[in-house]
Amino acid sequence: MSNISDSITPSGYIMGTGVLQAQINNPNDYLGSKINEDYMDYVHPHWRQYQAPEAYQHFLLGLVYAVILVVGMLGNLLVIITFFTSKGLQTPSNAFVANLAVFDALMMSKLPVFVMNSVVEGQLFGKIGCDIYGLIGSYSGMGAAITNAAIAFDRYRTIAFPLDGRLRMKAAIGIIIFTWIWATPFSILPFFEIWSRYTPEGYLTTCSFDYMTEGKSTQLFTMTIFSWAYVVPLLMITLFYTKILSHVRDHEKMLKEQAKRMNVKSLSQGDDKSAEIRIAKVAISIVFLYICGWTPYAMVALIGCFGERSLMTPTFSMFPAIACKTVACIDPWIYAINHPRFRAEIQKKVPWLCIFGQESKSSDNKSTVSDVTDVKSETA
Incomplete structure (x- = not known):
């Protein structure tokens, strides 16, 4: 702990580069002047x-974050509450979506x-x-x-193996527990230093x-968490959607x-298959947002650790943080708007909440049929 502190003390840095020397006479002008001395x-x-x-x-920035907080928390809470209060939605596939909404709501909770x-x-x-x-x-x-x-894994199994590939609720709960275990090591280690x-x-x-x-310790940690939190999930996502x-x-x-062999124009693949593919498209949209939201933050961490730090001005480094929080805000609205059963x-x-519009009667009927089909498949 002392070694880390000594390596970043202001005196050593100033005397080594002279970058801050001009600010010593007017300390209230530099970034950090309102941080407690003991910190x-x-x-x-x-x-x-x-x-x-x-x-x-x-x-x-505070205003932007306040807007993200209100919109994001409302959307994620709607998804979570809708999932837990609607039996027709309590399927393994939707359990993963609810879990994503919980993580996104957790992201929103720190914005105040x-x-x-x-x-x-x-x-x-x-x-x-x-x-x-x-x-x-x-x-x-x-x-x-x-x-x-x-x-992505659930969508792959459901679409590729519609009869025997659907996850059961117990398996889905096990995977959800695993997601929390996955996030624990590199969250706890820095917390306890x-x-x-x-x-x-x-x-x-x-x-x-x-x-x-x-x-080297910082570099090793940065590369480890970059691989653990970004590269590995991204590779898994790419594999399953491919x-x-x-x-x-x-x-x-x-x-x-x-x-062609039956001499007909086309064969319908059925409403169930179309619905699954439509849901997969929604999931791909969420993943695309995830990549857009977290890639800038990953790049900032790599630049700060290995790259040209002169590029990392305070203002520049704030934009990736806004991006990842914006994604956590948008996720539930994209899913709720594009998933007919959630929307209904x-x-x-x-x-x-008129942004969802009124569902047509045919859409409601399709949604009801899909609900019954999913419930049967989960209880079979």
Whole structure:
């Protein structure tokens, strides 16, 4: 602990580079001037070479996060409540979606702390606040990543093996427990400073694992968590959706050949198959958002650890944080709007939420038939 602190003390950094020398006479102008002195060892000197952001910049970021909080929490809570209060929706496939909504809601839950940090232009709750903020972000980010992989796996089994490939609820619950176990090691280790730690970044109003401190330990941790939280889930997601697309392509080819032999124009693949493919498309959209949301953050961590740090201004480093939180905000709305059964149930529960529109009678009938089919398949 002392070695880490000594390596990032302001004096050593200033005397070594002279970057901050011009700011010594006016300390209120530099970033971190409103951080408690006993916590300054956790603020990497890279951030403290920059001028403090203007008050309006903190205000705008706080306002953006407040909007994301309201919209995201509402959407995720609607998905969670709808799943647990609607028996027709309590299938293994939807359990994964509900689990993703839980992780996304967890991401939303830390945003009030950011808004308060923006008001005081620093860490309102000091070290413990930063540690809890980082812990929640780590759990929600890694949990959402591996849950997206679980959704891809479930979609693959359901579409490729519709008769005997559907997961049972017990298996789905086991996988959901696994997603929480998956997110635990590299969330807990920095929290207790066993390996790495949580530190302020950007405007020093957010916290993440330490990817700035020089040394092989930081580099090893950054590469490990990059692989664990980003590369492995992404490879799993790519594998399963590639298999889905290959299966659908082969299935369509088989239908065309069979139709040609039967001398008919086409063979319908049925409402159930179409519905499963439509749901897979929604899942792919969520995964695409996940990639857009977390790739910038992964790149920032790699640049901070291995790259050209001059690119990492405080303002630049705040945008990836906004991106990943925006994705957690948008996920439930995309799923709820594109999934006819979720949309119908949410419309019943909150009819004033007119963005969903009115379901047509035929859509309702299809939704009911699909509900009955899914319930039968789960209880068989």
